[in-house]
Amino acid sequence: MTQSHFVESAGIATRTATLAGDLEIPGNASGLILFAHGSGSSRESPRNQFVARVLRATGAGTLLFDLLTPGEGAEDAHTGSFRFNIEFLAERMVAATEWVRSHPVARDLALGYFGSSTGGAAALVAAARLGSTIKAVVSRGGRPDLAMEALPRVTAPTLLIVGECDEVVIELNRQALDRLNCEKRLAIVPGATHLFR
Numbered sequence: 001m002t003q004s005h006f007v008e009s010a011g012i013a014t015r016t017a018t019l020a021g022d023l024e025i026p027g028n029a030s031g032l033i034l035f036a037h038g039s040g041s042s043r044e045s046p047r048n049q050f051v052a053r054v055l056r057a058t059g060a061g062t063l064l065f066d067l068l069t070p071g072e073g074a075e076d077a078h079t080g081s082f083r084f085n086i087e088f089l090a091e092r093m094v095a096a097t098e099w100v101r102s103h104p105v106a107r108d109l110a111l112g113y114f115g116s117s118t119g120g121a122a123a124l125v126a127a128a129r130l131g132s133t134i135k136a137v138v139s140r141g142g143r144p145d146l147a148m149e150a151l152p153r154v155t156a157p158t159l160l161i162v163g164e165c166d167e168v169v170i171e172l173n174r175q176a177l178d179r180l181n182c183e184k185r186l187a188i189v190p191g192a193t194h195l196f197r
Contacts, residue, residue, distance in 0.1 A: 003027055003028065004027050005024075005025070005026055005027050006023070006024070006025040006061075006105050007022075007023070007024050007025075008022075008023045008024075008105075009021075009022055009023075010022070010023050010063075010065070010099075012065055012095065012096050012099045013095070013099065014091070014092055014095035014096075015091070015095065017069045017072070018069075019065050019066050019067070019068075019069065019092065019095075019096070020043065020065065020066050021043065021063055021064065021065030021066070021096070022043055022062075022063070022064050022065070023061070023062075023063050023100075023103070023106065024052070024056060024061060024062050025061035025062075025105060025106060025109070026056050026059055026060070026061065028059070029059055029060060029061040029109060030059065030060075030109065030110060031060050031061065031109055031110040031111070031112060031135070032060065032061035032062065032063060032100060032106055032109040032110070032111055032112070033052070033055055033060055033061070033062050033063070033111075033112045033113070033114050034062075034063045034065075034093065034096055034097060034100065034111065034112070034113055034114070034123075035048050035051075035052065035062065035063065035064045035065070035113075035114050035115075035116075035119075036067065036089070036093055036113060036114070036115035036116070036119030036120070036122045036123045036126075037064075037066075037067065037116055037117075037119045038083075038115075038116040038117020038118050038119045038120075038141075038142075042066050042073070043064035043065050043066050045064075045116070047116070047140075047195070047196060048064060048114070048116065049064070051114065051140075052064055055114075060112075061106065061109060063096065063100060063106075065096055067089050067092045067093075067119065067122070068082055068092075083118055084118060084146065086118065086121045086122055086125055086146050086147060087125065089118065089119070089121075089122035089125075090121075090122045090123075090125035090126045090129070092122070093113070093122050093123060093125075093126035094126050094129055094130065097111060097126065097130060097133065097134070101133070110135045111133060111134055111135060112134065112135050112136040112137065112138070112156075113126065113127055113134060113136070113137045113138070113156075114138045114140070115137070115138070115139050115140070115142055116139075116140050116141055116142060117141055117142060117143060117194075118142075118143050118146060119142070120139030120140070120141075120142020120143055120144055120147075120160075121139075121142065121143050121144055121145075121146035121147040122147075123137055123139065123142075124137060124139065124144055124147040124150060124151060124154055124158070125147045125150040127154050127155075127156050127158075128147075128150035128151070128153035128154045128155075129150075131155055132155060134156045135156055135157075136156050136157050136158070136159075137154065137156050137157070137158045137159070138158075138159045138161065139158070139159070139160050139161065139173075140161045140196065141161070141162060141163060141166060141169060141194050141195065141196060142160065142161075142162075142169075142173070143169070143172060144160060144172070144173060144176035144177075145172040145173075145175055145176050147176070148175075148176065148179055151176055151179035151180050151181075152179055152180070152181050154180055154181075154182050155182050156182060157182060157183040157184070158180055158182055158183070158184045158185075159184075159185050159187060160173045160176065160177060160184070160185070160186045160187070161187045161189060162186070162187070162188055162189070162192075163188075163189050163191075163192030163193050163194055163196055164188050164189060164190050164191055164192055165191065165192060165193045165194075166192070166193060166194040169194060170188060173186055174186065
């Protein structure tokens with residue numbers, strides 16, 4: 001457990017790239033949340049930045065990191081070649097988790113995932129692979145339907161959050177909820193759209 005507020009701009013090594021990340025851990029934090037952003041987004045996402053600030057105010061640490069390198073992000077913007085490659089994104093989540101588990105300040109903290117859009121699917125696939133290492137998964141406006149084969153293997157308690165006005169994604173989340181065998185819940189937020197503006 002860290003005793004003082006810790007902030008680090010990180011380079012997270014994966015098998016194929018080094019990803020930029022921002023690690024922030026309040027003093028005496030008991031847990032750390034890794035963020036998986038959605039397609040076309042990054043660690044700078046205003047919505048995820050807002051959620052991270054709220055979590056840190058409650059005593060949780062956060063790791064916001066880019067699932068893609070700048071070059072991959074530019075390629076994806078033109079071709080869409082990465083955004084729906086959930087296995088690829090999940091590998092990046094696993095690599096970031098392993099990086100945290102070896103970090104001298106963060107390694108003893110309980111770990112959870114917060115995923116948005118396709119990042120929600122990547123978080124669930126990674127959670128299925130890592131089992132009891134991940135203590136909770138939250139998907140906001142996520143696409144857990146893109147992780148259907150992995151869902152029965154998720155053991156972490158899982159919360160699926162969808163905006164009331166996001167009708168297609170509500171149905172996709174309901175289908176995914178039926179595939180989960182862990183502690184689970186679907187929360188529909190009144191008046192919210194897909195992006196929770």
